[in-house]
Amino acid sequence: MHDARDLVLARLPSGVPVRTTVHVYGEGRLVDGPDGPELDAPADGGPVVYAQAAQHGREVNGTAVLRRLHERLTGSGGDATDVGPEGDLGDGGLAGTLVTVPVADPLTFDRVSYTTPESLDAIHSNMNRCWPGDADGTLHERMAARLWRFAGAADAVVDLHTGSPAMLTHTVYMRDDAACRGLAEAFGTDLLLAEAAGEEADAEWAERGFAGKLRVAATREGIPTVTPELAHSREVVPEAVDAGVDGMVGVLRHEGLLPGEPAPWSGTVARNHLGRVEAADSGLFTPERGLSVGDEVAAGDRLGVVHDPTTFEPLQTAAADRDGIVYSIAREATVTAGATLVGVAERLEE
Ligand SMILES: [Zn+2]
Structure with missing residues (x-):
């Protein structure tokens, strides 16, 4: 039912291996291959779902989600204080295979960071810009390529x-992809962000290398993929973990790995990557008092002020450039010109 193996993702300059752990549940098995564990999923053994967390190592709640899911699938969470109220899922086994990698990027996990320093990967400091990876490429490309053998x-x-x-x-999820949309609804967060890709996307999408995201690379291979963004980095927050376990x-x-249907979804779909209100100049940003994520705003609404911290001169009154729903607010007050102050997602559907 459950198996776990050590997985070497790459080798550091000193020769120290970059290791993580891969878990398999259900019908599939991990078998020894020439480069470490490989998935052996029987052809008649139902679908295969791959889930990973912490490509960005400070984003620890996904890792906590996969541990809690493990406890519920294997009935091993008896002593845990944070097992949700719904109890074990493991009684009937899985009608398929679940593969999980709780720490996809140990390099950023150890640094509690988003990216790696130049000394480790001068080209792809962000692992989520180089999928499906390259076994002969940079450190992050090699790590991605090793994981892609499971994800792909x-x-x-x-x-x-x-x-x-x-x-x-x-x-x-990828906009206009029905299978990705179905997966996103099954995960079930109230807000879904539809991201355009390729020629339909804005210039920034290509400039920032978004084609190299795991979600985009896998979707283009015909594998429905979603990227849940749970709340909170750096801190394990029970509500975020609950949302992630429910989503999984x-x-x-x-x-079809577990019996039953996901809870019916009724939320909001909005557009990703548009409606960012950016800092027109560098300074200290004070959000409008009372502004919270989830708020509805209209074009022209005040969102906050950027001040010169030395002269107190107001440099910018930030305002919403469209009607929408506030989905992010910069709380780290020192902002540089061009940084996102507030994200306003434009509704596509109610
Ligand atoms: Zn991330």
Whole structure:
């Protein structure tokens, strides 16, 4: 039912291996291959779901989600204080295979960071810009390529991320892709963000290398994929973990690994990557008093002020450039020109 193996993702300059652990549940098995464990999923053994967390190592709630899911699937959480009220899921086994990697990027996990320093990967400091990876490429490309051997063999992929405390929990999927949309609804966060890709996206999408996200690379291979952004980095927050476990259970039901249907979804769909209100100049940002994520705003509404910290001169009164729902607010007050102050997601559907 459950197996776990050590997985070497790459080798550091000193020769120290970058290791993580891969878990398999259900019908599939891990078998020894020439480069370490490989998935052996029987052809008649039902669908394969791949889930990973902590590509961005400070985004620890996804890792906590996969531990809690493990406890519920294996009935091993008896002593844990944070097991949710719904109890074990493992009684009937899985009608398929679940593969999980709780720490996809140990390098950023150890640094509690988002990216790695130049000394480790001068080209792809962000692991989530180089999928599906390259076995002969940079350190992050090699790590991604090793994980892609699991992700690329799946029928559905969940790449767990988290945002800052001042970001509304949401799930990102490729706009106009019905299978990804179905997976996002199954995960079940109230807010879904539809991201355009390729020629339909804005210039920033390509400039920032978003084609190299795991979600985009897998979706383009025909594997429905979602990126949940749970609340809070750096801190394990029970509500964020609950949302993630519920989401994973919904995905396992949607894919037929667990019996039953995911809870019916009724939330908001909005557009990703548009409606960022940016700092017109560098300074200290004070959000409008009372402004919270989830607030509805109208074009022209005041969102905050950027001041020169030395002269107290107001440099910018930030205002919403469209009607929408506030999904992120910069709470780290020192901002540089061009930084996002407030994210306003434009509704696509109610
Ligand atoms: Zn992330």
